[in-house]
Structure formats: C-alpha cells, structure tokens
Amino acid sequence: MKITAAAELQDLAIFRQVPLEQLSWLLEHGHLQELLPGQTLFEKGDPAENMYVVLEGQVDVQLVESGRLQQVFSFHKGEITGVMPLSRLTHTKGQGVATKPTLLLVLHKSNFLELERNNPDLLQVLVSIMTDRVRDFTQMQQFNEKLMALGKLSAGLAHELNNPSAAIVRSSAELLRIHHNVPQKFKRVMMMHLSPAQVDQVVEFTFAKIQNCKLSNHSMLERSRQEDELLEWLEDRQLENTYALADTFVETGLGLEDLDHVEKILEGQNLSEVLEWVANALSTERVINDIQVASQRIFELVSAVKTYSHMDQSQAKQQVPLPAGIQSTLTMLGHKLKEKRIQVQETYAPNLPAVSVYPGELNQVWTNLLDNAIDAAPDQGTIAIKAWPEGTKVKVSITDNGTGIPQEAMSRIFDPFFTTKPVGKGSGLGLDIVRKIIQHHDAEIFVESVPSQTTFTVQLPL
16 A cells, blocks of 8 residues: 555544644655564664554564563554654554554654644644554553553562472371371380370370470481480380380470470380370370471461451451551561562651551552562661651651662652653552552652662551
8 A cells, every 4th residue: 555645544533533734744745664573663772753554564662670671561553653743652562563564654753843733633633643652551550550560569468478389298197197106106016015194194194295395496416416315315215116216305405304204104115115105195286386386377368368458348448557567568578578588667656646558459569669678788788767747647667778860850759650660660559559649648758868878768647
C-alpha cells in the first residue's frame, strides 16, 4: 500500500474526523518508510525524534523487564508510536522491531510546532492518543509492579514455609518408625521382673527427663566426645543398639550420671530393655516437640499473611496498631533480610496510639519502603524502624545504612518510572505507589539522605 492522497489517510479510523487539508499537511511534511520483518525501527535510548503512523504491517515494542527484553506493545495498521506533540519523551524507552512487511508515515518533531499552530483537529486526535497511551502504559506498569511485589512476597513465604513443613514431614516419619517398634519393645518390658518400687523409680526418672528435655546445642566436637563416653559405658555392659541409644541420649541431654542412676535402680538387671524404653519415650517427646515447633511456625506465618493482607477484615478504614502491620511485613520479607544478614532494630513508643488507616494499603507502603531499604543496605547492614506520637500525628521512620540517594535524584524519587536501581531491578513505580497511598490517607512522607544513612519518614494523622 502506498499512501498518495489525504483521502486514503482518512480511511484510517484514527483520522476519520480530521479534515482533508490537515491530513494533506501531514503527508506533505512526512515521508514514507518501509521495513522488512526483523528490521529495527528504533533502539532503546535513541533520541525520540519521530512520530510513526503504521499504514501497513506491525511494529513490536520491547522493554527491559527483569533484565531481559519483553514485548509489551504491538502497533498495527492505523496506530501511532514514537514521540508526539506536547510529549515530554526525549529518548525511547524500548526497542521497536517490525514483525511483518511494514509501511510507516514518519513525521519529524521539528514539524510539531507548526502542527500545533495550524492543525487543531489533527492535534486533538494525537493528544487523545498520547493520553490513552500514557494511561494504558501506567496501568500496565502498576499491574506489573503489583505482580512483582506479590512474587517477592510469595517467594519469601514459600521459603519460610519450606523449613517447618520439611521438619514436620521428617518428624512424622520418625514418629511412625518409633510407633512401629512399640509392640516389640512392649513385649520385652512385660516379660521383665521388676518390683513396683523399681517401676515407680524408672517412670519418675523418665518423666522428669521428659519435662526437662533440652535438645543438644553442643559443638560437633563436644557432641562426639559425649557419644564416645556413652558408647563406652553401653558397650561395657554388652547392651544392644548402643549407637542408636548413645545418639538419642546425647540429643536429649542424658549423661553418664543418669545412666549410672538407672543402673542403680535396676541393680544391673534388665538394663537393655529399660534403657530402650527410656530412649523410646525421650525420642517420642523430642519428635512431638519438633512437630509442635514447626506447626507453630507455620501458624505464625499464616497469621502474618492475614495481618498483612487483612484478607478476613473490612477494607474500610480501621483503627490499627502500627507495629502489627510493620512486623507482619518484616515476616513477609524475612527471606531477603536473612539472605543479606541484615539486622533490624525496632523502637516503638510505649504510648503509641492506634491510627485510622486502610490497613492493606498502608502495608503496601511498609513493603515498598522496607524492600527498598533492604536493597540499599549492604550485607550485614542495619535497618532502624521507629514509631512515635508527635502532637496530632504519628510518625514512622525507616532508616538504612546504604550508600544514600544521589542529591540530583532526590527531587525525582517519587516520580513514576524513575528509579536509581540497575536495569531490570526496579520499575520506578514503588515510591509513586507509596506517594499515592500517603495522599489517600491525608498523610505526608519525607526523605533525608546522606552517605550511609537514608531515612523515609511517614507522618500519619490521628
């Protein structure tokens, strides 16, 4: 297709209401450009100097996301890409590539002033297209930002749940193994000839040890030394399963004095059967304790998710204590804190009042600010969180000891799509979202930054 007359341009839906004389002006001042499939129209970072009307074919625009090029837009016949009148675009944000044989009408930006002055109908169409494009792009980026945030939290939650769930699986398998051995050991115990006094003393000893059972936290060297001592004691008495018994006794804190005490109660008789029964009872207690600890951890994580999202509560404003939301957010980001071994220091005023907020929205603020602080802080760095009342306000500050924000960037950090992070590490929408949520709460946010100290302070009205 070769456009030779304004009437042919007017056949395109976008130009249907534009007078022919203005379309003729567009044809006179523009030129045609043809592209084969795979040819590049513009590269990321090129000066934005041309407006392109797609007359035939298709141009795909790719942006860098997560460190690689991703297709985000496709422009087809009758659509416009590139820079437009009244646009502040100075350099292209991505790469434009033809995917079909493509014909373009190209207008250089040096003609925009005359276009604005003499072609009002054409200008109105172009401004409307630009406005829609900015809105759609912003919505897409905000959606991607939310997906990225959800991905981070999901990855962290999966990481945090992995350890306790694995512990439950491991401990339940051990409990099943112990349970399968109970009938045989019960038979051996029933065949013993112990006096009632001996039975009472063994039971009293065993349950005293269960109540005071403490898992070993000794070094490998100390643990090995204790096992050798117990093995020698057990083998001297020619008992069965000496390695398993020694391992269980060291793990649950039994020493040589305890074994001597049991031997004295039994007067040297039935020692193998009784010690196996004691070990079985201690192992069962230890495994059940492991399952309880792991289950409690999972419960705490699920509770943190519910607190963070307020999924079971109204989405209207609520009076909430600030520390709860901050701490649930720290739980969600716990994996990142552990990876960088960052120390978090929390200081909350004892008289800190609850505030009326949208809890789910406010937790997005804490997520973005804390996530940025974690990224900025060095390995083994620190993040300080403080909250205190001041007059009719409550203030929350989050401080990291990273390199700081360059002074030339300070005035732009809340601008949409502006980021100081490396390519693929940030969309530049996190702080824009923070700013909008803060405005929704009739609140304020301030930032101060010098090398080794950046502080964001949120000021919420009571």
